[in-house]
Amino acid sequence: MPGRNHLFVPGPTNTPDRILRAMHVAMEDHRSSKFPEMPLSIFRDIKKVFKTTEGQPFIFPATGTGGWEAALANTLSPGDKVLACRYGQFSHLWIDLATRIGLNVHVIDAEWGEGAPADRVEEALAADKIHEIKGVLVVHNETATGVTSDIGAVRKAINAAKHPALLYVDSVSGLGSIDFRMDEWGVDLAVTGSQKGLMLPAGLGIVCASPKALAQREKAKCARVFFDFGDMMKANATGYFPYTPSLPMLYGLRESLDILFEEGLENVYARHHRLAEGVRAAVKAWGLELCAKAPHWYSDTVSAIMVPPGFNGADVIDVAFRRYNLALGAGLSKVAGKLFRIGHLGDLNELMLMSGIAGSEMAMRDVGIQVTPGSGVAAAGEYWRKTAAPLAARPAAPAAPDAARPAGKAAKATAGA
Ligand code: PLP
Numbered sequence: 001m002p003g004r005n006h007l008f009v010p011g012p013t014n015t016p017d018r019i020l021r022a023m024h025v026a027m028e029d030h031r032s033s034k035f036p037e038m039p040l041s042i043f044r045d046i047k048k049v050f051k052t053t054e055g056q057p058f059i060f061p062a063t064g065t066g067g068w069e070a071a072l073a074n075t076l077s078p079g080d081k082v083l084a085c086r087y088g089q090f091s092h093l094w095i096d097l098a099t100r101i102g103l104n105v106h107v108i109d110a111e112w113g114e115g116a117p118a119d120r121v122e123e124a125l126a127a128d129k130i131h132e133i134k135g136v137l138v139v140h141n142e143t144a145t146g147v148t149s150d151i152g153a154v155r156k157a158i159n160a161a162k163h164p165a166l167l168y169v170d171s172v173s174g175l176g177s178i179d180f181r182m183d184e185w186g187v188d189l190a191v192t193g194s195q196k197g198l199m200l201p202a203g204l205g206i207v208c209a210s211p212k213a214l215a216q217r218e219k220a221k222c223a224r225v226f227f228d229f230g231d232m233m234k235a236n237a238t239g240y241f242p243y244t245p246s247l248p249m250l251y252g253l254r255e256s257l258d259i260l261f262e263e264g265l266e267n268v269y270a271r272h273h274r275l276a277e278g279v280r281a282a283v284k285a286w287g288l289e290l291c292a293k294a295p296h297w298y299s300d301t302v303s304a305i306m307v308p309p310g311f312n313g314a315d316v317i318d319v320a321f322r323r324y325n326l327a328l329g330a331g332l333s334k335v336a337g338k339l340f341r342i343g344h345l346g347d348l349n350e351l352m353l354m355s356g357i358a359g360s361e362m363a364m365r366d367v368g369i370q371v372t373p374g375s376g377v378a379a380a381g382e383y384w385r386k387t388a389a390p391l392a393a394r395p396a397a398p399a400a401p402d403a404a405r406p407a408g409k410a411a412k413a414t415a416g417a
Pocket residue numbers: 011063064065066090139141142143144170171172173193202
């Protein structure tokens with residue numbers, strides 16, 4: 001199909017050309033004396049994205065799922081009890097992983113479309129007088145439903161219950177796009193992947209661990225080799241890895257951090273919010289509902305849009321892809337068929353996102369959903385136009401090359417030629 005593919009799944013996201021070029025490197029000796037410079041700069045700088053000074057980052061050649069496992073296996077033992085909130089497919093999958101590595105998972109189920117119920121976390125912890133619960137697992141941004149949870153509120157709940165449990169947070173589809181405050185929120189283990197806000201291909205599972213989390217390593221008896229924090233810490237201290245690192249991914253990550261810092265993290269978050277508000281304006285104009293049940297849960301990285309009863313979200317996605325070369329996110333598990341998702345994170349601006357909104361609108365009409373043609377595009381466009389930053393003064397146009405030349409001379413030169 002001619003033209004480009006319009007990628008609006010909520011990860012992998014568009015990889016900027018700058019990152020692709022940075023990744024296009026010849027292989028080199030990862031044990032050379034020069035090599036450590038680059039990883040050491042990454043370890044230092046990625047902490048700024050997690051907003052931590054004390055946390056220790058770990059970069060595994062894996063994905064977010066590997067990050068989940070690394071966070072749990074390095075800090076817990078088989079049979080340990082953990083409390084986990086479930087309100088979407090990714091919180092569900094983390095619970096499944098925790099169960100399969102031998103943890104005793106107590107699940108707090110919330111409706112899909114809601115976020116982490118901090119009050120119920122507090123209740124469960126307060127009832128745990130003998131501190132059997134070793135950890136609380138929360139997904140910051142539930143990609144399946146487009147819901148962002150208040151991690152600060154979960155920390156407050158743990159503190160209110162005066163409970164020593166570690167706080168484990170998945171910010172796979174949040175970090176680098178929406179604000180994350182590891183130190184302020186008292187997050188003990190933060191997990192992310194490379195293919196979302198960091199704008200890289202999938203291939204890195206990144207975990208940041210607090211000093212309190214690292215102190216659990218000796219006691220933690222879950223089996224781990226590839227994901228062992230201890231091996232990583234020994235090698236990382238001097239800028240090396242315990243096994244062969246993925247060089248392109250590391251060079252790409254270096255470039256990704258540079259790009260984020262050049263824009264400024266707070267500007268990145270503001271851009272994501274503004275883009276998301278435009279999508280939400282489109283959804284409202286279509287007369288449709290988000291899966292997220294209340295504005296305080298609206299995600300700035302992904303919108304899960306409910307299709308009207310009698311329609312199948314999968315049909316919208318199929319037509320969008322086959323007819324318009326537009327990739328939308330599917331409804332997963334419990335919400336399969338009930339919605340489609342527009343990912344709006346990473347390297348993105350208004351007009352790029354407009355293609356996702358326009359294509360969704362066309363695909364919905366193709367399958368018979370009677371949204372008014374142009375309504376979503378108009379709503380998003382007007383929102384973005386009205387909230388655009390004021391233009392800086394227009395730079396003076398450069399003088400035309402002939403402008404300084406006396407007319408007579410120029411005419412003579414032409415005549416003589
Ligand atoms: N957690 C969340 C919130 C996700 O969105 C995803 C993937 O989309 C994962 C975890 C799993 O990450 P990965 O597919 O990189 O293993």
